[in-house]
Amino acid sequence: MVQTMIRLQNHGRKNHPYWWTVVQPKNKCIKGRVIEKVGLWIPRRTHTLDRAVVFNKYKLRYWLSVGAVPTDKVQHLLTKIDFLPKKPLPFGNAQKLERKPRTYNMEYFHNHRWSFDVKENQRAYYYGKIKELEALMNRHIDLEKSAINE
Secondary structure, eight states: OOOEEEEEEEEEETTEEEEEEEEEETTSOTTSOOSEEEEEEEOSOOSSOOOEEEEOHHHHHHHHHTTOEEOHHHHHHHHHTTSSOOOOOOTTOTTTSOOOOOOOOHHHHIIIIIOOSSHHHHHHHHHHHHHHHHHHHHHHHHHHHHHHHO
16 A cells, blocks of 8 residues: 655646645655645735635544655644644754854955955054054043042
């Protein structure tokens, strides 16, 4: 016996897509013959229709009870309408692993961020930035001293 799948079958035309949610054997072509249509998904608003996710819950519940497996996108749509729980993350998922912090060489920033052609321009730029920071720190220290003396 072939496993049945709950899939999205693409319909519509250019810039006006919609998908039928269909029950189909796993080995059938997605455009082929279907066992039953159980829903409709309209992702874009048109002049006559709003965005919509429509399912026949009774048919859907029946097909899930007899072992039909929804595809990932159908599973996502069913979780959006609170019909199924969210699919668990696979074991050993890379998102759960801790990543070691990246370390950058300062040459990376010199070459990519400002792309200085001449070293003299680079030195002048940094010299100006250092002077701005020193002036800012001196102003901050002066304000703290004046606040303490008052």
